[in-house]
Amino acid sequence: MKSAKHSRLGRSWLPAHILVWLYAVLLVVPLYYFVASAFKTNEEIFASPFALPSSFGLGNFSTAFHSADLGLAVVNSALVTVFSLVLTLALAIPAAFALARSTGRLASLVESVFSLGFLIPTFAALFPTFLLAAATGLFHTRTFMILFLPATAMPLSVVILVQFMRTIPREMEEAARMDGASTFAVLRHVYTPMCLPGIATVLLLNFLTFWNEYLYSLVIIGPDPAQRTVQVALPTLKSITGTDYGVLTAGTVLTLVPVWIVYTVLQKRMQQALVSGAVKM
Amino acid sequence: MPSTMSRRGFLAAGGGLAAASALSGCSALAADDDDPGTLVVHSQLGTTAPGSPTYLSALDRFRKENPGLKVRNLVNGDDLPQVYETSRLARKEPDVVMVNLYDKTLAWTDVGATVDVKGYLDDWGLRERVLPVALDAWTDGKGRVRAFPYFATNWPVAFNRALLDKAGVDRVPATGDELIAAAGKLRRKGIAPVTVGGNDWTGQKLLAQIIQTFLTEDEARHVYATGDFGGRGARQGLEYFVELRDAGVFADKAQGLTSDSMTTQFNTQAAAMQSAMSSALAKVPAEVARHTDVGGWPLAPGAAHDKPTILRTYTLIGFWISPNGTKKIEAVEKFLRFMYRPDTVSRFIKEAGRDMALRSDTVSSHFPLVAAAQRLGGDVSQVLLPDLFVPPAATQPLITATSTSFTRGTSAAKVRSVLEAAYRGA
Secondary structure, three states, X not given: OHHXXXXXXXXXXXXXXXXXXXXXXXXXXXXXXXXXXXXXOHHHHHHOOOXXXXXXXXXXXXXXXXXXXXXXXXXXXXXXXXXXXXXXXXXXXHHHHHHHHOOOHHHHHHHHHHHHHHHOOHHHHHHHHHHHHHHHOOOOOHHHHHHHHHHHHHHHHHHHHHHHHHOOOHHHHHHHHHOOOOHHXXXXXXXXXXXXXHHHHHHHHHHHHHHHOOHHHHHHHOOOOOOOOHHHHHHHHOOOOOOOHHHHHHHHHHHHHHHHHHHHHHHHHHHHHHHOOOOOO | OOOOOOHHHHHHHHHHHHHHHHHHHOOOOOOOOOOOOEEEEEEOOOOOOOOHHHHHHHHHHHHHHOOOOEEEEEEOOOOHHHHHHHHHHOOOOOOEEEEOOOHHHHHOOOOOOOOOOHHHHHHOOOHHHEOHXXXXXXXXXXXXXXXXXXXXXXXXXXXXXXXXXXXXXXXXXXXXXXXXXXXXXXXXXXXXEEEOOXXXXXXXXXXXXXXXXXXXXXXXXXXXXXXXXXXXXXXXXXXXXHHHHHOXXXXXXXXXXXXXXXXXXXXXXXXXXXXXXXXXXXXXXXXXXXXXXXXXXXXXXXXXXXOOEEEEEEEEEEEXXXXXXXXXXXXXXXXXXXXXXXXXXXXHHHHHOOEEOEOOOOOOOOOHHHHHHHHOHHHOEEEOOHXXXXXXXXXXXHHHHHHHHOOOOXXXXXHHHHHHHHHHOO
């Protein structure tokens, strides 16, 4: 009896199993193609794209690393990304805290202004941003990007964090106040720890955006190997008169390693944040 | 004794110290464009482009010979023109730019983004080093020399003799009919006849070459400058192209292929013929190069040329001098004199298989197909590379139109229509 029921249940779940496995294959196949290509020559990539590499030598990785100076580029990207993330959080957390606790019209207006930031297309801001960089003398520097990237990230960061902070009961703050906590202490010891999943979400989303940013880095930071980021260094492996796709793919794999590490570390927090309220965490 | 600093304070101070040292260690955050003791060169060479190792080695040698002069090498790929233009707008442009005369760069001298180098060429006594035909190509309508010419390229057709033999084709096709017959035989053996990147610039160049079968040089210049493909010669050329295409001369799905898939098909012997730049010929594996001939594109009856055609250009890479470069002109002169030196030029020919726009007796001995292309001389007829005549705004639309042209079943009238449409916004 139990066996028959189990069998019926198994059959009814079969389509779901098939779909899940198909989805998994859809994700794994491009990843396999991507990683396998990093070990191949152009001829192997074009002639037999899904075959295993004939050798697992690291020549392509070495060529990519040295010829595009990827080591320095990764350091530059890390500097720009980390400093931008720190600045983003330093600005967004207090801003969200203030907006979440305020009930006046002005706060509502300021929150709307932050939301309007989503409406500015990337390309539309390029030229004014370039002019600003030139006028401030920060053109061809990473400093400008460290100041600029948080500005672009503020709308999303503030909107997400405000929603998290609004779920925190006022009683928590009142209890802290009765213990003599200042406003800053409330932010630091009550709101910030309880919003960690939200902060992790903001960190992860902004990390991916900052790390992968190409257009502004290309124009503002420029092509100097001492300053350029990985996203600017990587395309130099592409040539109009014949690209070595093995080397290009190997370079791409190298620059994705930090992304995979950060994603692995933060993704669980983000998933938790998406499925549960901040108070439950 | 209790610690005066908490653990968090210690970590914060350590983090701050690490950040400060990282920032100072990896060059200052401030821009470094204005250093008068540094020559800044912006180039497309430096990573994996053909000739990059030779170029980097030449830079090292130049630095050793000029210890008091710092040289900074900036590298970009296809996005170099855009990056240069924005840096020029900010007045922080590099001193020397190495890029070809094409698309956006056609306007640089006119708008003052780079300077006329004619005076420098004469003052430094370098005019005699340049091939006259190259000098002509780099001179604009107002007599200004846009840059110091450097790289050139041949663009012959490569024929894999072994594959032709295997298919029973006795000799390299010299006419359209012979090409169509050869294509049929190759297809029966499962070999793609002519491979071409129908989705990118290689397809656009081959299409231009075939259209010029029925055009004189002046007519071709007019057609590509105005976008008027309605003349008799242009229409005949389009019909010839369509006839070849629909007879199966080009590889299957050519409209989706790119320059990279083209060279790979030829290098892996999946295809028997390709129209390729000499830098691509330099990369043909030795075992394939051994039984490859180079020649021209087969002609049709009534053609305006008496020999099969090839493309050839002298505008591949030149040294452009920027307004900032004129402020460090002594350094620029040293650099240009060094790059024009016969031994430096010879190294590009010998080590990288590059064709040069400068006089040299050196032959690409390690690159037999490049050398063979250099020797073609009077065996072929030369057609125009349209890059110099196509208005910059029409360049990319023309490349996009290429894909439609290589789609089987598209009529000659339709091909003409998409080519002309590419010029409408220009």
